[in-house]
Amino acid sequence: MKKERHPTKAAHTLKSAGISTTQQRLAVLNILQQASRPLSVGDIRKQLDPVSSVNKVTVYRIVSLLKKQGIVRDISSASGSPYFEMATSDHPVHPHFNCTSCGTVNCLTPLTFSQARQLLNQPDNFSVDHIEINISGLCNGCLHATKLQNQTLKKGHR
Ligand SMILES: [Zn+2]
Numbered sequence: 001m002k003k004e005r006h007p008t009k010a011a012h013t014l015k016s017a018g019i020s021t022t023q024q025r026l027a028v029l030n031i032l033q034q035a036s037r038p039l040s041v042g043d044i045r046k047q048l049d050p051v052s053s054v055n056k057v058t059v060y061r062i063v064s065l066l067k068k069q070g071i072v073r074d075i076s077s078a079s080g081s082p083y084f085e086m087a088t089s090d091h092p093v094h095p096h097f098n099c100t101s102c103g104t105v106n107c108l109t110p111l112t113f114s115q116a117r118q119l120l121n122q123p124d125n126f127s128v129d130h131i132e133i134n135i136s137g138l139c140n141g142c143l144h145a146t147k148l149q150n151q152t153l154k155k156g157h158r
Pocket residue numbers: 099100101102103104138139140141142143
């Protein structure tokens with residue numbers, strides 16, 4: 001396998017979190033860094049080089065390790081399987097939109113500082129260490145599909 005001469009962003013992230021660098025970990029992290037929306041373990045596996053044939057359990061172990069080190073966060077979805085995205089400082093906490101039809105999870109605009117502070121301002125006996133806001137409904141694609149379907153149905157009844 002080709003050795004990288006310069007440490008990549010992914011390699012740097014792993015190193016600063018104290019995780020030893022392996023090709024598989026780098027590959028998974030690279031995919032997550034380049035993703036425009038949260039990915040499930042299945043999504044990640046589909047994007048991995050088929051030649052490397054990393055199984056689902058291995059991908060799951062890698063994302064769990066990354067999560068434990070605070071590099072990625074998981075987002076629960078309506079389907080029950082978690083989605084993963086970067087949790088590094090350039091990816092602040094933000095709400096997510098989960099389509100109940102096709103299951104995709106999309107990122108929404110991050111919370112403003114005052115909104116986040118309000119959420120963190122909990123009663124004295126609480127220690128907040130996780131904030132998750134999930135909104136569900138139909139994504140653009142599915143909404144259009146439903147509209148089209150309804151139109152066809154209406155026409156059929158005439
Ligand atoms: Zn959808």
